[in-house]
Amino acid sequence: MMERIGESEYAVMEVLWAEAPLTAMEVAERVPERGWSIRTVKTMLGRLLAKGVLSHEEDGRRYLYRPAIRKEDYVHQESRRLIDRMFGGKLTPLVAHLAERQQLTPKDIEEIEALLKALKS
Numbered sequence: 378m379m380e381r382i383g384e385s386e387y388a389v390m391e392v393l394w395a396e397a398p399l400t401a402m403e404v405a406e407r408v409p410e411r412g413w414s415i416r417t418v419k420t421m422l423g424r425l426l427a428k429g430v431l432s433h434e435e436d437g438r439r440y441l442y443r444p445a446i447r448k449e450d451y452v453h454q455e456s457r458r459l460i461d462r463m464f465g466g467k468l469t470p471l472v473a474h475l476a477e478r479q480q481l482t483p484k485d486i487e488e489i490e491a492l493l494k495a496l497k498s
Contacts, residue, residue: 379446379454380428385411389421390430394448398434398441 382390392407393399399407405418413421422442425431430451433440464470472489475481481489 379430379451381455381458382425382428382430382451386421386425386428389418389425390444390448390451393431393442393444397443399443400436400439400441402439404442 388408388411389404392404396407401419401422402415404422405413405415408418422431422433426433426442430444430446431442432445433442435441460466460468460471464474472481
């Protein structure tokens with residue numbers, strides 16, 4: 378099981394999942410709403426490398442970073458962790474919780490019904 382990625386680290390990973398390889402400066406340019414300095418971005422890249430979710434290669438005097446994991450794999454792991462921890466490993470209580478809190482729109486319900494129908498086929 379891969380290490381968890383913090384919220385800020387996830388913003389960096391989103392950039393690299395969308396486009397890679399990138400330099401630290403290119404990553405910093407793609408997360409401008411965060412207002413991070415290049416130093417902050419390099420710190421996060423170092424953390425992600427240490428967690429094994431990024432890899433890098435030398436390109437002259439700079440490094441090119443790329444994800445070492447697929448986004449789909451990480452999302453699956455985090456979804457599974459949430460369901461296991463909060464709902465005893467069962468999906469139905471999660472859907473029931475969302476429905477009870479009126480967080481499912483009619484469109485959500487329609488999409489869930491279509492998904493269930495497709496899974497039954």
